[in-house]
Amino acid sequence: MPNWSDDEGRSYFGKIECKRCLQDFDYDKKTGEVPIHKCIGGELWTSAYVNGTHYYPVRVKESK
Numbered sequence: 001m002p003n004w005s006d007d008e009g010r011s012y013f014g015k016i017e018c019k020r021c022l023q024d025f026d027y028d029k030k031t032g033e034v035p036i037h038k039c040i041g042g043e044l045w046t047s048a049y050v051n052g053t054h055y056y057p058v059r060v061k062e063s064k
Contacts (some may be wrong), residue, residue: 020045020057036060 026055
């Protein structure tokens with residue numbers, strides 16, 4: 001099966017892949033990153049530009 005994502009996580013079909021759970025998403029139009037979603041273990045994750053790496057997985061703290 002071909003790998004549809006390039007080195008920055010963008011696919012040829014305009015999707016972006018979570019590097020943690022490998023699900024494909026439409027990217028967040030405001031940030032250009034993976035949208036907040038329930039990832040492995042049921043926790044909320046997104047992505048960000050971290051230390052020169054695009055689409056680095058970042059855990060989102062749930063507000064109470």
